[in-house]
Amino acid sequence: MTDAPAPSTPDPASVDRELRELADKQAALGEMRGAPAADPVNAPMIRHWQDALGDANPAYLDQGVAPPAMIQVWTMQGLRQHAAKDRSPVDDTLAALNAHGYTGVVATNCEQTYHRYVRLGERLTPSTRFTSLVGPKRTALGEGYFATWNVTWYGEADEPVAEMMFRILKFRPRTSQGPSSAAPPSETAGSEAAKPQETGRREPYPLRPAVNADTAFFWEGVQQGELRIQRCADCGELRHPPGPVCPACRSTNRTHTVASGHGTVYSYVVHHHPPVPGRETPFVVAVVELPEGVRIVGNIVDCPTDAVSIGMSLRVTYRALDDELVLPMWAPGES
Amino acid sequence: MRTLTEDQVELGSALPELSIDLTPTVVVSTALATMDFTPVHHDVERARAQGSKDIFLNILTTMGLVERYVTDWAGPAAIIRRINVKLGVPAYAGDRLSFTGTIVSRAAGELTVEVRGKVSLGDHATGTITLTLPTAP
Numbered sequence: 001m002t003d004a005p006a007p008s009t010p011d012p013a014s015v016d017r018e019l020r021e022l023a024d025k026q027a028a029l030g031e032m033r034g035a036p037a038a039d040p041v042n043a044p045m046i047r048h049w050q051d052a053l054g055d056a057n058p059a060y061l062d063q064g065v066a067p068p069a070m071i072q073v074w075t076m077q078g079l080r081q082h083a084a085k086d087r088s089p090v091d092d093t094l095a096a097l098n099a100h101g102y103t104g105v106v107a108t109n110c111e112q113t114y115h116r117y118v119r120l121g122e123r124l125t126p127s128t129r130f131t132s133l134v135g136p137k138r139t140a141l142g143e144g145y146f147a148t149w150n151v152t153w154y155g156e157a158d159e160p161v162a163e164m165m166f167r168i169l170k171f172r173p174r175t176s177q178g179p180s181s182a183a184p185p186s187e188t189a190g191s192e193a194a195k196p197q198e199t200g201r202r203e204p205y206p207l208r209p210a211v212n213a214d215t216a217f218f219w220e221g222v223q224q225g226e227l228r229i230q231r232c233a234d235c236g237e238l239r240h241p242p243g244p245v246c247p248a249c250r251s252t253n254r255t256h257t258v259a260s261g262h263g264t265v266y267s268y269v270v271h272h273h274p275p276v277p278g279r280e281t282p283f284v285v286a287v288v289e290l291p292e293g294v295r296i297v298g299n300i301v302d303c304p305t306d307a308v309s310i311g312m313s314l315r316v317t318y319r320a321l322d323d324e325l326v327l328p329m330w331a332p333g334e335s
Numbered sequence: 336m337r338t339l340t341e342d343q344v345e346l347g348s349a350l351p352e353l354s355i356d357l358t359p360t361v362v363v364s365t366a367l368a369t370m371d372f373t374p375v376h377h378d379v380e381r382a383r384a385q386g387s388k389d390i391f392l393n394i395l396t397t398m399g400l401v402e403r404y405v406t407d408w409a410g411p412a413a414i415i416r417r418i419n420v421k422l423g424v425p426a427y428a429g430d431r432l433s434f435t436g437t438i439v440s441r442a443a444g445e446l447t448v449e450v451r452g453k454v455s456l457g458d459h460a461t462g463t464i465t466l467t468l469p470t471a472p
Contacts, residue, residue, distance in 0.1 A: 052368035055403040059411035068415045069402035076370035111419040
């Protein structure tokens with residue numbers, strides 16, 4: 001009697017690696033513009049929405065603005081969803097999760113910030129970036145990955161009017177996996193109860209940024225996909241790298257602004273030697289000039305080293321170096 | 336319509352409860368008003384085929400109802416800055432969605448209200464909504 005070969009099941013660590021690589025690639029695409037809304041912000045849709053939700057607030061139509069929580073409505077694809085679908089940096093990751101059996105989906109978080117109320121007649125444009133894939137984690141529903149993306153809506157003057165963070169759990173439904181130890185139902189992405197499995201953890205990147213009272217805001221911004229620049233809370237002067245005192249007015253009161261994420265190469269070097277832990281040479285280190293008026297040092301990625309030139313346009317991108325550390329880097333972009 | 340001013344609210348005070356009867360009409364009309372044509376929000380058979388008890392409220396509506404709950408209380412002069420919602424159990428047609436809320440912080444002119452929307456299965460949505468109120472005239 002001969003043993004039949006065991007059916008080949010993909011090694012969980014390699015599935016995890018593949019998903020992470022794809023998620024990193026999607027995150028590296030940065031913000032991708034979708035098609036503008038089919039219709040400008042308009043009174044009939046607002047009236048219909050208020051009627052359906054039982055919202056009697058007269059302020060919106062009196063003042064010619066939309067209810068802020070309608071923000072996503074303006075750029076829903078509706079029944080046109082099968083026509084020319086926008087390319088979104090989220091789709092490929094979700095498709096790969098489905099392909100690996102993580103077919104269940106449940107939304108866990110929706111966070112919206114409204115910079116201002118949008119007005120009748122404005123046509124909004126959404127922009128989506130894939131932010132993170134966290135997992136695999138044991139949840140009450142089954143083993144799964146938390147996928148997070150961010151949408152920013154822009155007005156006609158190209159200014160952000162609202163932002164949304166959206167997180168879903170893609171899980172492997174129980175039946176296809178057998179019993180697994182259930183976590184409490186209250187579990188979400190941030191919960192301590194969600195213990196990552198041992199498999200698939202990435203090697204910690206050996207170099208860490210120095211995070212201190214002066215720089216913490218910058219790294220917190222990076223975690224949220226924001227490039228934050230320190231600003232003097234008194235005279236308004238921007239400064240980078242961050243420091244305790246304003247070089248213009250010597251005030252110690254500080255705040256920050258969020259940069260647009262555009263930049264140009266001010267200067268750069270191609271690093272060949274010596275070796276740097278955790279990095280493959282050659283790589284590019286650039287001084288990037290931001291339109292906001294400060295310069296910032298960072299790597300240029302997604303570009304052959306000999307294609308980098310002074311003055312070239314860049315777009316910020318956020319790269320996960322391990323399970324915790326994300327660094328802002330720069331990729332070629334249109335100006 | 337009544338509108339609250341900053342001086343009229345106290346940290347820790349509770350908002351009046353709002354309870355909404357989730358008829359199929361509510362679930363379907365809100366899904367369509369939010370341009371969400373996913374079958375699970377209007378087609379009972381499709382919803383059941385994928386393991387749901389019935390059609391259920393879509394997320395855009397949940398966000399809208401959280402906003403409505405707070406503006407019903409605060410009045411038309413309130414400006415909503417931020418809504419952060421953690422989503423829980425589905426809100427099925429035939430159930431009731433009851434909102435409760437408490438003022439949990441008051442800083443730099445911004446008020447934060449903690450909101451909880453419960454259905455018979457448990458918490459459908461919990462979170463915070465941040466707003467500003469006009470100052471007293």
